[in-house]
Amino acid sequence: xxxxxxxxxxxxxxxxxxxxxxxxxxxxxxxxxxxxxxxxxxxxxxxxxxxxxxxxxxxxxxxxxxxxxxxxxxxxxxxxxxxxxxxxxxxxxxxxxxxxxxxxxxxxxxxxxxxxxxxxxxxxxxxxxxxxxxxxxxxxxxxxxxxxxxxxxxxxxxxxxxxxxxxxxxxxxxxxxxxxxxxxxxxxxxxxxxxxxxxxxxxxxxxxxxxxxxxxxxxxxxxxxxxxxxxxxxxxxxxxxxxxxxxxxxxxxxxxxxxxxxxxxxxxxxxxxxxxxxxxxxxxxxxxxxxxxxxxxxxxxxxxxx
Amino acid sequence: xxxxxxxxxxxxxxxxxxxxxxxxxxxxxxxxxxxxxxxxxxxxxxxxxxxxxxxxxxxxxxxxxxxxxxxxxxxxxxxxxxxxxxxxxxxxxxxxxxxxxxxxxxxxxxxxxxxxxxxxxxxxxxxxxxxxxxxxxxxxxxxxxxxxxxxxxxxxxxxxxxxxxxxxxxxxxxxxxxxxxxxxxxxxxxxxxxxxxxxxxxxxxxxxxxxxxxxxxxxxxxxxxxxxxxxxxxxxxxxxxxxxxxxxxxxxxxxxxxxx
Numbered sequence: 001x002x003x004x005x006x007x008x009x010x011x012x013x014x015x016x017x018x019x020x021x022x023x024x025x026x027x028x029x030x031x032x033x034x035x036x037x038x039x040x041x042x043x044x045x046x047x048x049x050x051x052x053x054x055x056x057x058x059x060x061x062x063x064x065x066x067x068x069x070x071x072x073x074x075x076x077x078x079x080x081x082x083x084x085x086x087x088x089x090x091x092x093x094x095x096x097x098x099x100x101x102x103x104x105x106x107x108x109x110x111x112x113x114x115x116x117x118x119x120x121x122x123x124x125x126x127x128x129x130x131x132x133x134x135x136x137x138x139x140x141x142x143x144x145x146x147x148x149x150x151x152x153x154x155x156x157x158x159x160x161x162x163x164x165x166x167x168x169x170x171x172x173x174x175x176x177x178x179x180x181x182x183x184x185x186x187x188x189x190x191x192x193x194x195x196x197x198x199x200x201x202x203x204x205x206x207x208x209x210x211x212x213x214x215x216x217x218x219x220x221x222x223x224x225x226x227x228x229x230x231x232x233x234x235x236x237x238x239x240x241x242x243x244x245x246x247x248x249x250x251x252x253x254x255x256x257x258x259x260x261x262x263x264x265x266x267x268x269x270x271x272x273x274x275x276x277x278x279x280x281x282x283x284x285x286x287x288x289x290x291x292x293x294x295x296x297x298x299x300x301x302x303x304x305x306x
Numbered sequence: 307x308x309x310x311x312x313x314x315x316x317x318x319x320x321x322x323x324x325x326x327x328x329x330x331x332x333x334x335x336x337x338x339x340x341x342x343x344x345x346x347x348x349x350x351x352x353x354x355x356x357x358x359x360x361x362x363x364x365x366x367x368x369x370x371x372x373x374x375x376x377x378x379x380x381x382x383x384x385x386x387x388x389x390x391x392x393x394x395x396x397x398x399x400x401x402x403x404x405x406x407x408x409x410x411x412x413x414x415x416x417x418x419x420x421x422x423x424x425x426x427x428x429x430x431x432x433x434x435x436x437x438x439x440x441x442x443x444x445x446x447x448x449x450x451x452x453x454x455x456x457x458x459x460x461x462x463x464x465x466x467x468x469x470x471x472x473x474x475x476x477x478x479x480x481x482x483x484x485x486x487x488x489x490x491x492x493x494x495x496x497x498x499x500x501x502x503x504x505x506x507x508x509x510x511x512x513x514x515x516x517x518x519x520x521x522x523x524x525x526x527x528x529x530x531x532x533x534x535x536x537x538x539x540x541x542x543x544x545x546x547x548x549x550x551x552x553x554x555x556x557x558x559x560x561x562x563x564x565x566x
Binding site: 131201203204205207210216219225301302 | 332363365384387390391393394395397399400401402403410411413414415442443444554
């Protein structure tokens with residue numbers, strides 16, 4: 001609970017910067033609209049106003065400042081607009097409605113979780129292979145690294161199209177992309193974790209003439225647990241990003257990604273921002289959930305969190 | 307039968323190939339250790355005392371020469387689980403309780419559940435840690451952790467106990483206490499003990515046989531049979547006999563250094 005104050009301080013600072021930035025970001029649009037509605041604005045043409053910075057324009061026309069916070073299609077929506085939109089679309093709509101963010105959230109969350117599960121399983125299996133087989137260490141690891149250097153934005157449509165051509169639709173293609181992003185941190189973390197026992201601990205097992213399988217279950221796997229959780233936290237947020245990216249270029253009709261795209265294409269930035277924040281909150285909730293499981297697991301294992 | 311040594315090394319050589327050329331860790335090491343002996347290996351760092359212990363344990367393979375443990379090769383002896391090994395650090399698994407750590411070798415070796423808990427109780431009693439089996443390692447002091455690691459090495463009843471500077475990281479007060487306890491334990495269990503140390507008083511206080519080693523190349527420069535009685539209170543360290551043996555160890559160490 002001691003962390004509440006610093007967290008609130010940071011949030012307050014971000015909000016303050018945001019609130020201040022709304023004025024210069026939106027003042028040109030607001031001035032145009034106000035003039036059309038019959039207000040007096042200095043300078044008096046849109047072209048002349050383009051020469052003036054947002055800050056200067058706002059200072060010259062202080063009566064415009066309140067209007068910058070309530071524009072219908074602002075460049076930068078104000079916090080209360082975004083929160084009102086979120087409140088409205090999360091709590092104000094039936095969750096089965098196409099306009100409910102909860103509905104879109106679930107459309108994104110389901111492939112995220114499936115992709116995360118696939119990615120984690122794949123990552124752990126690859127890590128075990130890499131640790132126990134020199135051949136896999138030499139052959140798989142470079143490809144795992146290469147796989148992450150390809151921009152996912154370029155790869156995602158290809159995967160969707162290829163899987164679509166193979167007759168695979170729905171949740172699975174998005175999950176594949178989510179898994180593609182989330183397996184890598186798990187591989188890296190688990191390889192490190194499974195190799196974390198030092199010489200002495202391995203020698204100790206040799207004095208019991210332990211075989212590799214016993215060594216894996218008794219020593220390597222438990223030693224890797226803290227590393228696994230660190231990887232899972234990165235993996236699940238990468239999974240969410242992967243799913244959203246998969247929704248962007250493919251004309252998806254639902255999900256956070258589709259919602260962001262719709263807002264962009266139809267000039268409704270408030271919509272995009274609401275989806276963006278909802279996605280961020282979802283990611284925070286997912287990571288928070290893993291942190292809770294981590295805490296419980298490590299406590300049960302008698303290890304204190306570092 | 308009694309005359310067959312428990313551990314015997316004949317003309318043992320071990321050379322490590324390193325980037326800076328070969329390092330002669332052991333050169334022409336010959337030694338007999340009888341059943342029930344308490345043998346200390348003492349010498350400066352780099353004299354091969356730990357390497358020799360690891361050779362006995364089959365953790366290191368000699369380049370040439372012969373070594374037998376209970377009449378087997380060290381590797382066979384290791385697979386037959388002929389010895390318990392105690393490292394410099396306790397190396398307890400933080401995710402297991404003390405009891406769980408002692409059960410580790412027993413689980414690996416496939417002891418039955420009831421046998422395990424009976425053994426855990428017995429060895430915890432031997433190292434004076436009864437009642438601590440449910441505690442986690444971080445709840446114990448360094449000395450208690452090391453005692454738990456000795457209990458772990460005793461749990462499966464190997465008749466040889468190999469100890470590599472087990473008390474090296476502990477302060478002297480704790481160390482004295484553990485030395486006393488170790489002697490009692492040795493008297494009760496009749497084990498053959500190989501003990502690496504770089505403390506002269508520790509070696510003299512504990513051992514029936516002191517092997518003085520010297521470095522570059524690592525070799526044995528003196529083997530001293532202790533004349534101290536089996537019953538050794540801590541005050542024995544002030545007796546003239548004790549001081550005389552310590553003097554001989556010190557001379558051996560100095561002679562070793564003259565070769566450098």
